[in-house]
Amino acid sequence: MVVGDFAIELDTVVIGSGPGGYVAAIRAAQMGQKVAIVEKEYIGGVCLNVGCIPSKALISAGHHYQDALDSSVFGVTAENVVLDFAKTQEWKNNKVVATLTKGVEGLLKKNKVEILRGEAYFNDEHTLRVMTEVAAQTYSFKNAIVATGSRPIEIKGFKFGKRVIDSTGGLALPEVPKKLVVVGGGYIGSELAGAYANLGAEVTILEFAPSILPTFEKDMVKLVTDNFKKKNVTIENNAMAKEAVETENGVSVTYEVKGEEKTIEADYVMVTVGRRPNTDELGLESTGVEMNERGLVKVDAQGRTNVKNIYAIGDITPGAALAHKASYEAKIAAEAISGKKVAIDYRAMPAVAFTDPELAVVGLTAAEAKEKGLDVKSSKFPLAGNGRALSLNATEGFVRLITTKDEGVLVGAQVAGVSASDIIAEIGLAIESGMVAEDIASTIHAHPSLAEVTMDTAELALGLPIHA
Template sequence: MVVGDFALELDTVVIGAGPGGYVAAIRASQMGQKVAIIEREYIGGVCLNVGCIPSKALISAGHKYQDALDSDIFGVTAENVTLDFAKTQDWKDNTVVAKLTGGVKGLLKKNKVEIIEGEAFFNDEHTLRVIHEDGAQTYTFNNAIVATGSRPIEIKGFKFGGRIIDSTGGLNLTEVPKKLVIVGGGVIGAELGGAYANLGAEVIILEGSPQILPTFEKDMVRLVETSFKKKGIKVVTNAMAKEAVDNGEGVTVTYEANGKEEKIDADYVMVTVGRRPNTDDLGLEVAGIEMNDRGYVIVDEQGRTNIKSIFAIGDIVPGAALAHKASYEAKIAAEAISGKPVAVDYIGMPAVAFTDPELATVGYTEKEAKEAGLDVKAVKFPLAGNGRALSLNQTEGFVRLVTTKNDNVLVGAQVAGVSASDVIAELGLAIESGMNAEDIALTIHSHPSLAEAAMDAAELALGLPIHA
């Protein structure tokens, strides 16, 4: 890289190489733009390096361990089952994560995206400066897409360090803790709590709201709560975490619930109460970009900020902090720069919790649909009636469809159970395409498959159930 006070010219520049940034860079290049991407830490962002992907690797390892310990119902018995957690972590880091991040680098190069290592700071609406190991370089640009993601929120009394960790620290422990306290029972806390319980830890989850996984419907969450009880996970709701004291050998967590103060001694406490947008230290205010009082960038339906040449996507704009949301917005922004008449439409945006069992939702819930003024009905098909679920010995859960009463158009769906994260895709496609229950029911599904439950739910919505 050339270093100096003169400015180098860029066409489209993307700041951040996570699932929003790298997708934006590749799509912009595919649209004929000359693209550079700036990354200060690691290609692939939080999701690939210390988030979505490594957490699912640990979840999978926990399932394998539990299967080895207890598969007696299948007539399979194993003796002297052990867990080499160092090997688990090595597989996660050096096989799963390394392969994916290396693949992203390859994709960027294949699409002729210039990779610039360093930290970007806006000087104005068409100029930025990149600080790197060898100094700094100023660039001018025609268009910019900001995709800098988010970071864990640190709460009072729980300063990160030592045995007080965030989700990144939780993914990189060198041993399975004997006892782990998790502050925050949302998706991240519930997923990692289940994973470490499966790996042999005693887990306590402190959640401030009346239920864990508060963004999912109660009948879905009850399935996870039942599973947690079987795993020995203790869940304390309506709990206020007050302080954590790290004594070097362990940590003492103080919390209040039901008007009573309690203390827990554990090996680690992991705080997963939410994430904060990485919009500070970027110079966004210098460029004149408008943000709300929570630090999120205000954008239009194409991801464009109030500055015509600058777009923002992913965790730094309002909405759910989801990797696939960032990737979706990335394509919209990149195509908008090329002049395509595109706009975001979030109705088909799924949300998934990789808990035991998995939970997935897309479109409206029944309550949300009615609040939106739609006349709808909801039907629920139990996985206990699905042959594939029975053969997997995982019959807990259901597929629920929310359809309009007059013409059975699908406007929402929820799946709770094994492989819900995969089954939800068909239902998201149906919502995105404006399909009705008959379209799903007439689609021939392979047998036996978990996806058949979607067909059975559609037949139930039509009043013509075969297996219910």
């Protein structure tokens, strides 16, 4: 390995090019900083390459396959429906993922961000090395933003291999498995379980908690579990995954439920029990940056660590591991370095599960609001009362608004149903802006549209429902 003798000076260096890193680099460049970004694997990070985007592509493919198999309710019948999964994977990789990652690289170059290929390692709070297989170059920097993301957790008895895979492996399968076991029924596990069930796999979910999707409210989760039952997905709650043994053509998975040990045979077992922060191979200990017992970096409201010129964002900081959280924090950190008076505010941070149906939340639940001393009311309107939902034959679900009883201020919402991930955006804006139910109710919504459900729910909160 060739090592550079002299340090090259940088203004701001960003470590990692995922949805946190590349956004931070572009915003810092827009603020007039001279920026370099270090990426050891692929531009766009986990989200664009082996996470958010490709998983949604498979989910979309599954929906199209199901529609082709049975759209008789619309008077549409197809014969000899064939799934060419190799073509599905080709479309996902070459049309969806490649298009976005090339686009991100183009945006970085357009904003004059220097791309440094290699692995970053801190020497101290003002210098780092960027290493490749054949060389290493030392750089000095005024400010650094660390955005190295996270990686799947490997659990005891489930060593990753050919048949025991993580979510990355689950997105790259060469064929739709006849039988698939998913260990972990959180966001990732439930989404991919649903995708492969729609593509024709027989799926079993092993969830350690009493319910899958434990961060969502029970009436939302019930919609998903009912949908899973229709697709013959088996859900084993309170299940302890004990061991996976690879065989010549599959894998044998042993687990325990209520003291009873069970074994299930499958083609693959996908482990999606969580992710760990990528902070252990960066040399952060050389900088004096403080981390907690989980390896998460401690930051203030601007993303600044205890070392004033080093910032951290995204999955390596406390809080939800969400791509849009990382992108939001990226802008705050980049602008803080430029001297802007900005601060992180998570009150309107949405979260979405792309299950069937979709689940989306923003702000507080009724219980959380009451814990904060707020006197609130909960107003729930069903999608079954919406003309557009009826025309889509997608009436399962609802919109629920949480408003204060005195002034009707919107403090939270939960949406379950078709396009919940899109419907939640308007409500997030309303919460961020401090709007009241009357503001939404008096906003003219296009007809017929799914967005009208939000208006109907706001009218319900005011006690003046038209369609309830």
